[in-house]
Every structure is written in structure tokens, then in C-alpha cells.
Amino acid sequence: MIYFDNNDTTPLHPVVLDAMLPYFRDKFANPVSLHSLGLEAESAVGQARETIADAIGVKTKELIFTSGATESNNLAILGAARARPDRKHFVISRVEHASVLNVAGRLEKEGYRVTRLPVDGQGYIAVEALREAVDDDTFLVSIVHGNHEIGVIQDLRSLAEVAHERGAWFHTDAAQSLGKIPFDAGQLGVDLASFNGHKLHGPKGVGGLFVCRKTRPKRLMEGAEQEFDLRPGTENVPGIVGFARAVEVAVRDREEVAGHLLPLVERLADGLSELPDTRLNGPPPPERLPGNLNVTFLYIEGEAILMHLSNRGICVSSGSACSSKSLVPSTVLTAIGLLHEEAHGAIRFSLSRFNTAEEVEEVIGRTREVVELLRSMTAFVPELHSERKGGHGFYRPR
Amino acid sequence: MSIKYSDKVIDHFKSPRNVGDLPEADAVVTEGSPACGDMITFALKINPETRVIEDIRFRSFGCASNIATASMATLLAKGKTVDEVKTLKHHDITDALDGLPAVKLHCSVLALDGLKAAVHRWEIDHGLVDDETDILDKQHVWTALEDVINPRSGISVVDAKLITDLRVEPDEGSVFIEMLLCDLDERFAQAIEEEIREKVNALKGVKKVMVQFKPCQHAGH
Numbered sequence: 001m002i003y004f005d006n007n008d009t010t011p012l013h014p015v016v017l018d019a020m021l022p023y024f025r026d027k028f029a030n031p032v033s034l035h036s037l038g039l040e041a042e043s044a045v046g047q048a049r050e051t052i053a054d055a056i057g058v059k060t061k062e063l064i065f066t067s068g069a070t071e072s073n074n075l076a077i078l079g080a081a082r083a084r085p086d087r088k089h090f091v092i093s094r095v096e097h098a099s100v101l102n103v104a105g106r107l108e109k110e111g112y113r114v115t116r117l118p119v120d121g122q123g124y125i126a127v128e129a130l131r132e133a134v135d136d137d138t139f140l141v142s143i144v145h146g147n148h149e150i151g152v153i154q155d156l157r158s159l160a161e162v163a164h165e166r167g168a169w170f171h172t173d174a175a176q177s178l179g180k181i182p183f184d185a186g187q188l189g190v191d192l193a194s195f196n197g198h199k200l201h202g203p204k205g206v207g208g209l210f211v212c213r214k215t216r217p218k219r220l221m222e223g224a225e226q227e228f229d230l231r232p233g234t235e236n237v238p239g240i241v242g243f244a245r246a247v248e249v250a251v252r253d254r255e256e257v258a259g260h261l262l263p264l265v266e267r268l269a270d271g272l273s274e275l276p277d278t279r280l281n282g283p284p285p286p287e288r289l290p291g292n293l294n295v296t297f298l299y300i301e302g303e304a305i306l307m308h309l310s311n312r313g314i315c316v317s318s319g320s321a322c323s324s325k326s327l328v329p330s331t332v333l334t335a336i337g338l339l340h341e342e343a344h345g346a347i348r349f350s351l352s353r354f355n356t357a358e359e360v361e362e363v364i365g366r367t368r369e370v371v372e373l374l375r376s377m378t379a380f381v382p383e384l385h386s387e388r389k390g391g392h393g394f395y396r397p398r
Numbered sequence: 399m400s401i402k403y404s405d406k407v408i409d410h411f412k413s414p415r416n417v418g419d420l421p422e423a424d425a426v427v428t429e430g431s432p433a434c435g436d437m438i439t440f441a442l443k444i445n446p447e448t449r450v451i452e453d454i455r456f457r458s459f460g461c462a463s464n465i466a467t468a469s470m471a472t473l474l475a476k477g478k479t480v481d482e483v484k485t486l487k488h489h490d491i492t493d494a495l496d497g498l499p500a501v502k503l504h505c506s507v508l509a510l511d512g513l514k515a516a517v518h519r520w521e522i523d524h525g526l527v528d529d530e531t532d533i534l535d536k537q538h539v540w541t542a543l544e545d546v547i548n549p550r551s552g553i554s555v556v557d558a559k560l561i562t563d564l565r566v567e568p569d570e571g572s573v574f575i576e577m578l579l580c581d582l583d584e585r586f587a588q589a590i591e592e593e594i595r596e597k598v599n600a601l602k603g604v605k606k607v608m609v610q611f612k613p614c615q616h617a618g619h
Contacts, residue, residue: 299459300459301435301436301459301460301461301464302461303461303462304411304460304461304462304464304465307411307462308412311412320435320461327501327549327586327588327589328588328589329435339432339433340432340433340434340435341432341433341435344432344435377414377417377418377457377458377465378457378458378459379428379430379437379438379439379456379457379458379459379460380432380437380459385432385437385459386432
């Protein structure tokens with residue numbers, strides 16, 4: 001089995017599992033308990049908080065643990081809205097994750113104004129567009145750091161600066177970027193940032209939210225006083241310990257892993273580009289999240305490609321409508337200007353430190369085989385059905 | 399996210415029957431659209447004496463169930479007469495595949511539409527029916543809407559009584575459709591609207607389609 005779906009989730013790093021196991025067995029206690037076992041658990045959570053806070057350049061009191069980036073995004077956005085009831089405008093981009101897009105939709109129903117910033121053909125948000133959108137009524141700007149589908153990395157520092165000029169808070173969804181590219185909250189100037197354990201070889205069901213001292217979002221759930229009164233509920237101690245270990249390892253090995261992944265992704269892009277009428281979605285590999293590649297194979301459909309690859313032992317994901325739950329193609333791909341017919345044939349390959357050059361060669365060969373098979377039976381006649389003429393080779397979005 | 403297919407669907411997806419072209423086809427028709435991401439082309443060889451479909455091929459641009467439904471449609475059509483094909487229902491294809499997930503039922507509708515359109519094309523070409531049959535009326539729109547499946551429930555929007563208003567102006571070629579959209583179906587709003595537009599726009603004389611959703615609380619189905 002070749003697993004090229006690491007932007008979806010990653011396998012647990014063996015050292016992470018080792019770190020977690022004692023907290024399922026002997027060290028099982030609740031960190032709020034005052035007995036020795038409780039203190040042991042509390043100290044483990046404290047250690048974990050310190051590790052991650054160090055890694056992202058924040059104070060330990062500024063990091064809370066959650067169940068994952070979806071919860072962190074909800075807490076950051078809804079919590080900020082509740083904390084600043086005098087401001088009724090929210091700014092996001094068109095390439096956000098569902099856990100930001102759909103929270104924006106909910107706020108809109110509650111009467112908020114929402115601005116969704118457009119992106120260019122590679123997925124970049126223009127700082128000037130944000131400057132025009134943000135006003136004195138904006139309570140928060142939320143922009144994803146590294147994009148989950150096309151790997152584009154936003155210039156958070158400049159965007160946060162513009163948000164702050166009008167007194168808006170700035171939040172980023174850093175679920176995909178933590179541990180893969182440098183992330184220093186102070187240097188980037190963000191006020192709130194969401195993280196996840198399972199995108200960097202940590203466990204599922206645990207994540208974090210950086211909350212800058214200057215901001216104070218309102219908590220969404222009522223309960224006891226855990227996590228500085230922002231997120232009640234008994235801490236997921238094994239998860240938190242594993243999350244911290246995963247961050248530690250990812251940050252320690254970051255440059256080495258990125259150096260391992262770049263030639264793999266470049267080779268994959270080169271190998272696939274030998275197929276005609278193929279398109280790279282997003283920026284060129286050195287400028288995107290390490291390990292991420294998104295390619296459209298024109299005239300065929302992503303779910304069929306995905307399933308044929310799966311039958312050949314290769315796991316990838318697709319941007320097509322048919323593999324989405326809403327039957328609508330990826331909003332990220334349409335935001336960068338792809339026609340529906342182009343988004344339907346999009347496949348995301350996402351590699352991790354555990355993938356090899358041999359696997360890349362196997363995936364190139366198998367993908368060519370599948371694409372040629374499906375194209376040989378397609379009902380799509382480019383001359384009749386395409387609004388845009390592809391031409392041969394790897395062409396870039398205009 | 400993963401969609402559970404029956405073994406038969408997987409079999410027809412992996413080894414589709416009757417794929418390709420038919421050089422001596424009597425009728426070739428493509429149904430669907432690139433924007434919706436599913437298209438099927440059927441090529442038929444029909445005996446003018448017996449009206450039996452003697453040979454059939456298909457091509458597909460679409461997902462696994464698009465390929466599987468088209469493949470099954472060719473098996474159901476081959477050896478049948480034109481009139482027998484006209485009586486096929488989309489559940490005949492679905493049932494023959496041991497079922498499809500609700501979200502994929504529209505594939506068997508498309509496959510059947512394609513098959514019937516090919517047969518219809520053959521009849522027109524042989525002067526057996528009039529191409530310019532009727533003018534646009536409400537009944538045509540209702541019939542088209544019967545083929546629009548709610549991807550959540552797998553029930554047609556007509557059968558589920560979701561259409562609350564339908565106005566047709568034949569002279570202007572405009573169609574206005576008002577439809578209930580329950581909270582659970584919200585995520586399918588765009589898909590349902592595109593499906594309605596595709597089906598209604600395909601009717602003769604339609605120039606403009608307006609779809610309006612009326613929110614409602616989910617009442618079960």
C-alpha cells in the first residue's frame with residue numbers, strides 16, 4: 001500500500017505512540033485531581049504545553065488544547081464574535097477549510113456581514129484586497145496559512161498587519177503548516193492560530209489554539225475551568241502528550257524532511273506532466289507546503305481515477321464533485337479559476353517523511369496507466385465539450 | 399467521505415461491458431454536461447425490421463457509478479426492442495447493480511436518459527416520430543423534475559413533494575420553480591439547483607430557468 005494522502009491524515013510516528021502509551025495505562029489520572037497520580041498527569045500536560053508553546057514562539061498561558069483544528073477554528077471565530085459584539089463584520093478568503101467557511105455561513109445567518117476575499121490563479125490573497133475589505137466594524141480576519149488542497153502559503157505577516165490597522169483581530173488556520181514550514185506566532189503577528197495533531201504524525205482528536213494575551217475570545221462550552229477557562233472538559237492526556245511529541249519531532253526534523261520531500265514532489269510533477277493535457281493546480285513545488293501536489297487530468301473524473309488507483313494499492317484524494325459530500329467540486333479549485341470540468345479531474349497527492357523515491361516512481365507509472373485507461377473510454381470530446389483548450393504538457397493557470 | 403458501492407458496481411466499474419465505439423452505429427447520443435462532471439455517450443445498432451437493439455457501446459466521463467450504470471444499461475438494452483427500452487425505469491438499472499448510494503442515484507437517471515435519447519434519436523432519424531413534437535408546458539417540466547433526485551434521500555423532488563410552485567411562460571420560454579429546502583439538504587442546494595437547470599434547460603423552448611429555495615424545518619423522509 002502506498003499512502004499519498006498525508007494532507008488528509010498521517011500515520012502516527014512510532015516515537016509518538018511510545019510517548020502516549022503510558023498515559024493510557026499507568027498514568028491515566030485526571031490532571032485536575034490533587035493526588036499524586038493527578039499531579040503526574042497535570043505535569044505531563046504542562047510539559048506538553050511548554051513544548052508546543054516553545055515551538056511556535058508563544059507563552060505557555062497562550063496555548064490551549066482542543067479536540068482538533070475544527071474545534072479551534074470554531075472557538076477562535078465564534079469566540080471572537082461573542083467577545084466583540086460591537087463589531088459585525090468578518091473577513092475570510094475563498095480558499096478556507098470547511099470549518100472556517102461554514103462558521104462564516106452561520107455568522108451570516110445571524111446577521112453578520114462576511115467578506116470572502118478572492119485569490120489569484122495560484123491561490124494567493126492580495127494584501128490590497130484585504131486592505132479594501134477590512135473596516136472599523138471588522139471583528140476578525142481569518143486566513144488559512146498553508147492550504148490543504150493546493151499547498152499555497154499565504155503571507156500572514158502582511159495580512160495580519162493590515163487587519164490590525166483597523167483594529168481587527170487576526171486568526172489563522174495553521175493545521176496544515178505547523179511542523180512543515182516555519183511558524184512563529186510572534187513573528188507572523190497573528191492573534192489566534194489553530195493547530196492539529198494528526199496532520200503531523202500525531203494522534204487524531206487533539207489540537208490546539210494559540211490565544212494571544214491581548215485577545216480574549218468567549219468560551220463556547222460551559223463546564224469546569226480547564227484550559228484557562230476557555231475550553232472545559234477533562235484533558236485528553238495521552239492525545240496531548242502525543243501531539244506535543246509529534247510537534248517536537250516535526251519541528252526538529254523540519255528542514256531535513258522538507259529537503260527529502262522537494263525532489264520527490266518535483267519528480268512526481270515531472271513524471272505526471274509527461275501525460276498530455278495535465279495541469280498543475282497551485283504554485284510550483286518549492287513554493288507550496290512540502291509534500292503537496294495537486295494535478296488535474298483533463299477529460300476524466302477524479303473519483304474514477306482515485307478508485308482505480310486504490311485498486312492498485314495507492315491512496316490519494318480528489319477535488320471532484322462526485323467524491324465530495326455535497327456533489328459540488330472543490331471550492332478551492334474553483335476559487336483559483338478552474339472550470340468545473342477541470343476541478344472534476346483533480347487529484348491531490350500528499351507525501352510525508354515516510355514516502356520514498358521508489359513509491360513516487362510506482363505512483364507515476366500507475367497514474368499514467370489509469371489516466372490512459374479512463375481517457376481511452378471518455379465521453380468527453382475536447383473539441384466539442386471543452387470551454388478551454390488544454391494543449392499538451394503541464395500548463396499553468398492563467 | 400468514502401462511498402460504499404456494491405460488489406456489482408465495483409465489478410462493472412473495474413471491467414465495464416460494451417465500452418468504446420460502434421463504427422456502424424445507427425444512433426449516437428451524448429447526455430450530461432462537462433460542468434456537472436458526468437456525461438455518457440451511447441452508440442446503438444438497431445435492426446429496422448425487428449426494432450431490436452443488436453449492438454451497443456458506451457463512453458463515459460464520470461465517476462465509478464457513472465461508468466457502472468452505463469455498463470449495466472448496455473446489458474439491459476442489448477437484445478431488447480426499442481419499445482421495451484422505452485419502458486425501462488432508472489431503478490431497473492439500480493436494482494440490477496444491487497443498489498446505489500442515494501447520493502449516486504442520479505447516475506442511473508443519466509444512464510437511462512442517455513439510452514432513451516439514443517432510441518429517440520433513431521426514431522426521429524427514421525421518420526417514426528416527429529422531432530418538433532409539442533410546445534413547452536407544465537407537464538413537460540414536471541416530467542423533467544421527476545428525474546431530479548434529492549442526493550440525501552434518493553427520492554425524486556417531485557415524489558418527495560418538495561416542489562411548491564411551478565410557473566411556465568411558454569411564449570417567453572421561462573420556467574419558475576419554487577422548492578422546499580430542508581435544513582438537512584442545505585449542503586446539496588447547489589447540486590440540486592444545477593441538476594434542475596440541466597434537466598429543465600434540455601426541454602424544447604426553454605430559455606430561462608429560475609429556481610428559488612424556500613427554507614423549511616426538516617420533517618423527515
